[in-house]
Amino acid sequence: MNASLPLHPRSHFPPDFVWGVATSAFQIEGAATWQGKGESIWDRFCRQPGAIADGSHGDVACDHLNRLDSDLDLIERLGVDAYRFSISWPRVQPDGRGAFNPQGMAFYERLVDGLLQRGIRPYLTLNHWDLPQSLQDSGGWAHRDTCYRFVQYARHMAQALGDRVAAITTHNEPWVMAVLGHESGVFAPGVRNRGTAMQVAHHLLVSHGLALQELRADGCKSRLGIVLNLSPIVPATASEADAAAARLEDGRSVRWYLDPLLRGEYPEDVWHHLGTDAPCVEHGDMELIATPMDFLGVNYYTRSVVSANGSWNAKEHGGPLTDMGWEIVPQGLTQLLRRLQRDWSLPPLYVMENGAAFRDSLQDGRVHDGDRVEYLSSHIDAVGRAIAQGVPVAGYMVWSLLDNFEWASGYAKRFGLVHVDYDSLARTPKDSFHWYRGFLDGQKAQRKLHVGAMA
Numbered sequence: 484m485n486a487s488l489p490l491h492p493r494s495h496f497p498p499d500f501v502w503g504v505a506t507s508a509f510q511i512e513g514a515a516t517w518q519g520k521g522e523s524i525w526d527r528f529c530r531q532p533g534a535i536a537d538g539s540h541g542d543v544a545c546d547h548l549n550r551l552d553s554d555l556d557l558i559e560r561l562g563v564d565a566y567r568f569s570i571s572w573p574r575v576q577p578d579g580r581g582a583f584n585p586q587g588m589a590f591y592e593r594l595v596d597g598l599l600q601r602g603i604r605p606y607l608t609l610n611h612w613d614l615p616q617s618l619q620d621s622g623g624w625a626h627r628d629t630c631y632r633f634v635q636y637a638r639h640m641a642q643a644l645g646d647r648v649a650a651i652t653t654h655n656e657p658w659v660m661a662v663l664g665h666e667s668g669v670f671a672p673g674v675r676n677r678g679t680a681m682q683v684a685h686h687l688l689v690s691h692g693l694a695l696q697e698l699r700a701d702g703c704k705s706r707l708g709i710v711l712n713l714s715p716i717v718p719a720t721a722s723e724a725d726a727a728a729a730r731l732e733d734g735r736s737v738r739w740y741l742d743p744l745l746r747g748e749y750p751e752d753v754w755h756h757l758g759t760d761a762p763c764v765e766h767g768d769m770e771l772i773a774t775p776m777d778f779l780g781v782n783y784y785t786r787s788v789v790s791a792n793g794s795w796n797a798k799e800h801g802g803p804l805t806d807m808g809w810e811i812v813p814q815g816l817t818q819l820l821r822r823l824q825r826d827w828s829l830p831p832l833y834v835m836e837n838g839a840a841f842r843d844s845l846q847d848g849r850v851h852d853g854d855r856v857e858y859l860s861s862h863i864d865a866v867g868r869a870i871a872q873g874v875p876v877a878g879y880m881v882w883s884l885l886d887n888f889e890w891a892s893g894y895a896k897r898f899g900l901v902h903v904d905y906d907s908l909a910r911t912p913k914d915s916f917h918w919y920r921g922f923l924d925g926q927k928a929q930r931k932l933h934v935g936a937m938a
């Protein structure tokens with residue numbers, strides 16, 4: 484693989500641009516029943532036969548819980564400004580209501596303090612999908628009461644950590660939780676009902692707005708926002724039918740979230756299309772959802788090509804693919820960011836996840852993942868191009884620090900800058916880790932020059 488890199492338009496990254504790396508609790512922590520942790524919907528889902536491609540689960544994962552200090556050292560070695568992680572709600576509040584678990588809380592205190600001691604800014608996500616199972620047992624996100632439980636959990640975490648974390652994200656990728664979790668059922672909790680999925684999406688958005696209002700009323704100093712998975716949605720052909728299918732898909736996956744968050748309304752065409760599956764919206768919900776945010780997080784991996792008959796298949800189109808079968812389309816990220824700016828009035832944007840799975844092999848203590856280096860460098864370049872065209876992007880985070888539990892794909896898909904041997908749990912930084920570190924060194928040198936020039 485040719486790892487020679489395109490030249491970065493380095494000057495396009497402002498000196499205060501935040502460079503980071505991301506993980507989530509369920510995918511790395513393990514210790515599924517350790518020190519009073521409650522069961523999450525993903526613990527339960529993994530036990531369903533056939534739910535996870537390799538039959539695996541998160542019981543041990545990367546054993547991050549027991550390797551916190553050495554993992555923090557790895558993050559420090561990487562040279563990032565920020566680390567994005569999530570809290571496991573059932574680890575800190577096992578039943579999702581009532582008492583908080585002091586041992587769970589202590590773990591995240593150590594995590595946040597360990598980052599600060601190393602000069603790394605903590606970016607906290609409250610909900611990266613692992614809802615306490617006991618809340619699911621009483622209806623989960625389809626039930627409005629879960630919004631109020633979430634706000635109570637959010638306030639508790641903000642009171643404990645809000646003085647030290649730079650940013651708090653309410654939810655990671657509501658579309659995934661709603662649609663993959665409740666419509667196609669391929670993710671936890673494995674429900675298959677479109678009406679339920681749309682009610683779940685609405686409750687996620689309502690709880691986001693409520694949490695923002697309550698946290699601000701409590702005097703929380705962290706910046707507050709949400710993270711969405713977004714792609715340019717492209718029709719497969721020039722036909723009317725494909726254009727209409729793409730428009731609807733854009734409505735369901737992009738506008739359904741951005742219109743309420745940034746304009747306080749659901750897109751009419753999608754509402755009409757949903758018929759009786761449209762959610763039940765209470766008086767005042769739309770104002771709550773549109774509570775102003777301090778940032779909007781964007782996760783980008785690939786574009787989405789839509790055909791009316793569902794026949795489009797990336798594999799048949801000859802372009803480069805990752806090991807997930809996702810097309811590699813860096814210019815799609817520039818296109819997406821520019822479109823966001825054109826169509827909505829935006830708070831600062833952060834690319835909160837971007838990265839790729841490849842079939843890495845560990846040989847003589849090295850992983851030569853030139854394909855990942857190329858993926859990352861071309862996508863960073865794409866962000867630089869968007870900034871150069873005036874899009875307010877303030878940060879970029881690589882998914883992911885470690886190889887980890889890739890949800891329904893199990894452990895076979897490796898996204899890490901650091902290779903994990905799942906037998907020994909040994910960590911080996913890949914070539915991409917060293918490349919990103921070198922890139923960040925270059926950014927820091929630029930910053931020094933900038934500060935020098937300003938002095």
Ligand code: FCB
Binds near residue numbers: 655836882
């Ligand atoms: C995103 C998830 C993240 C990871 C990447 C590959 O949708 O937020 O946890 O699984 O995909």
